[in-house]
Structure formats: structure tokens, C-alpha cells
């Protein structure tokens with residue numbers, strides 16, 4: 001049986017929900033091939049504390065493999081009074097607290113099966129999971145442990161931090177952030193326009209020089225599969241020689257990080273109980289793009305509280321997944337789904353941040369929530385911030401319909417999102433209505449299933 005650190009407090013007793021009204025009271029259950037009993041326990045507990053079924057459903061994850069151990073984290077949480085709520089504008093569970101009666105919320109999180117290790121619980125309680133992917137081979141115990149941590153963190157936050165020194169070593173990091181990006185963004189505006197991918201529209205080509213948005217960003221679609229597209233673009237940016245070093249750097253990043261991305265997506269989907277063939281089919285249905293971004297250095301006037309300036313508003317990505325590499329200047333923050341707090345993700349060398357977008361929430365039947373995130377850059381130091389993202393989305397020309405994976409829908413997890421056309425969803429996201437909802441939940445407005453009582457299945 002896997003060992004998990006005790007949730008006891010310093011006095012050696014398990015904290016009681018009554019004595020910590022605004023904080024988490026939690027306990028855990030370790031199961032060994034006994035999930036039906038566990039389910040029965042949950043159902044009876046639900047009756048006893050009268051937690052709404054929606055809350056029970058939201059944090060999910062009973063794998064059906066009865067041969068393996070199942071580790072669950074059970075969190076009991078009392079709602080915060082509305083008056084102390086810091087994020088009343090967000091359309092997140094916590095924001096509905098004031099509507100909820102003062103009973104106890106029940107969160108269930110599947111911590112993984114197989115040899116899931118102690119670190120998962122600790123990391124989940126402290127924030128986002130962090131996993132070292134170096135030299136991991138599928139099928140080994142290390143892989144199984146990593147899968148448990150990745151799955152738990154994705155299910156809880158829609159996000160996990162990866163230590164991936166193999167994919168982003170010091171040499172590539174220097175080539176990318178020390179040379180390729182500075183050279184690209186130093187080009188005059190007209191030079192960048194010449195890239196031919198110019199548009200000041202949403203996430204299609206070069207974006208920059210937009211009043212009130214201090215960032216510039218350039219996408220390189222299909223960089224790993226079709227390096228010729230990077231060379232074409234670079235040929236227009238640097239007509240003299242096409243900057244071969246730049247191309248080599250972008251393609252190397254794309255190839256390395258795409259490999260990591262696919263491995264992590266596989267871990268999460270398998271961790272949730274998807275079949276190998278479904279996962280393979282899903283991965284083959286996606287395209288990718290590398291996007292390089294520069295956030296201008298904020299001025300003193302831009303500073304909000306805490307000496308940081310908002311550089312990118314809170315949002316969820318509309319595509320499938322995003323892997324983000326930050327460099328030296330931090331700023332990425334993800335929102336804790338449980339209480340609305342913003343958790344900073346520091347730019348540690350060799351780390352990549354893996355996050356779910358709306359398409360992934362549809363495919364996983366809401367068992368992985370799309371990650372709400374934003375960027376706030378420090379004013380002190382007056383430095384710009386670089387980040388590089390690898391975005392994955394449903395391939396153009398493939399099946400345009402996004403739907404939940406069959407295995408991830410069952411009695412315990414009824415369909416959460418209706419099948420939807422990814423292009424239509426993208427168009428909706430950039431429509432006036434979608435923009436209005438961007439800090440709330442546009443996916444919910446677009447295709448969330450409504451239950452028989454006419455209520456959305458989200459916690460309300």
C-alpha cells in the first residue's frame with residue numbers, strides 16, 4: 001500500500017472542519033481493489049453531509065482497473081463567506097459560495113493507480129504538481145508514479161509543472177532566449193510585417209503594436225513536422241540569409257517539446273482510464289504550433305498591487321493544450337480552482353508548464369478543467385519577458401467535431417459538454433460575446449450540457 005503523508009496538524013490530530021471554517025479539512029483513503037465500497041462510502045457521506053451531487057461529480061476519477069491500487073484524496077471544504085471573497089467576478093466554483101448553504105463541500109480527486117507515491121498528496125495540497133520527466137520510459141514504475149502525479153494535478157488544476165531538462169537543456173535555452181527571440185523581436189516593425197503572416201487578429205499571425213497591449217507574438221505552425229514552413233517564414237523575416245540558426249533553434253524546440261507534450265497527454269488520458277487506441281487516435285488528430293512572445297517591460301505607472309503589472313488578462317486557452325517555457329522574468333499565474341487564489345509559477349530553468357485548454361476539457365469530459373491563467377510581470381528591473389509556447393489543437397482538415405472520449409463518460413461522469421465543432425468554438429471565442437465571457441467560462445456558454453432540472457452541471 002502506498003504511503004501518503006498524514007494530514008494531521010502539528011498537535012497530531014486531524015483538523016476538524018468545525019475548527020477551521022474557512023480552510024480545508026481533508027483526509028484520505030487508500031483503496032486496494034475496493035472502489036465499489038469506496039463509492040458506497042462517498043454516496044453515504046454525500047447523504048450525511050448533503051453535499052450537492054454536482055460537487056461530488058466535479059472532482060472525479062475512479063479508474064476501472066480493479067487489479068491496481070487506487071488512491072483518492074478526499075477534501076472537505078466549507079464555503080467562504082461572500083464578504084471575504086477576493087474573486088467575486090470570476091465564474092468559478094468559489095464565486096458561487098455566497099449562494100451555497102453552509103454545508104461542507106466534498107471534493108474527490110483520484111490520485112492515480114499503480115504505485116502512486118506520497119509526493120502527490122503533498123504537492124496537490126500545496127499547489128500544482130511537479131514531475132521530473134528525465135529519462136522516463138513508458139511502463140516502468142517511475143512512469144507510473146509520474147502518471148499519478150500528472151493526472152492528479154491536471155484533474156485538480158488543469159495544469160502541471162514538468163522538469164524536462166532533456167527537452168530544454170542549457171544549450172537550447174541559450175539559443176532560444178539568448179539569441180533567437182532577441183533577434184526576432186529586434187527586427188523593425190516593417191520587417192516583422194514582411195513575415196507574410198501579419199495580422200493583428202486573434203492568434204493567426206504576428207500580433208503586436210496593438211494599443212494598450214504590450215506584447216508581440218509570432219506563431220510558427222507545424223514547426224516540428226514541417227521545418228520548411230519555419231525556413232519560409234525566416235526567409236521573409238531575414239531576406240539576406242534566412243537566419244538558419246534561428247530556424248534550427250525553433251525546430252529543435254518544437255520537436256523536443258512536442259515529444260514531451262505527447263507523453264504527458266498520454267499520461268493524463270491513460271491515468272483517467274482512456275484506452276491506448278483512443279489515446280493514439282486522439283494524439284494523431286492534432287496539429288501544433290510554436291508561438292514566441294515578448295512582453296514589453298512595464299513602466300512604474302502600470303504597476304498594480306505588489307509591484308507587478310498585468311500583462312495578459314485572465315483566460316483559458318481555447319485550444320487543446322499549451323506547454324509554456326518561461327525565461328528568467330516570471331509572471332505566469334494559474335488560478336486555484338478550489339478557492340480562486342492565483343498561484344505563481346516561477347520560471348525555473350528546465351521547467352515547462354503544461355496546461356489544459358477548453359478543447360481538452362471537452363475531450364476529457366470535464367475531468368480535466370481548462371486552466372485559468374494570466375501573466376503579471378514585475379515592474380522592478382524594467383525587463384521585458386520572453387515566453388515560448390507549444391500549442392496543440394485539432395488538426396485542420398481532420399474530424400472537426402470535438403467530443404468526450406467514450407471511456408471517460410459513464411454513470412459517475414455523465415456527459416458534460418455536447419460534441420462541438422472546434423472551428424465554430426474558436427469563432428465564438430473571438431466573437432463579441434466570447435470576448436465578453438473570456439474571464440468567465442465561454443465553453444460553458446457554448447456547449448455545456450444542461451441537466452434535467454435545467455441547471456448547468458457546474459457547481460452552482
Ligand SMILES: O=C(O)CCC(=O)C(=O)O
Nearest residue numbers: 293317324332373375387
Ligand atoms: O506567456 C505566458 O506565460 C502565457 C501566455 C498565454 O497564456 C497565451 O499566450 O495564451
Ligand SMILES: [Fe+2]
Nearest residue numbers: 315316317373
Ligand atoms: Fe494562455
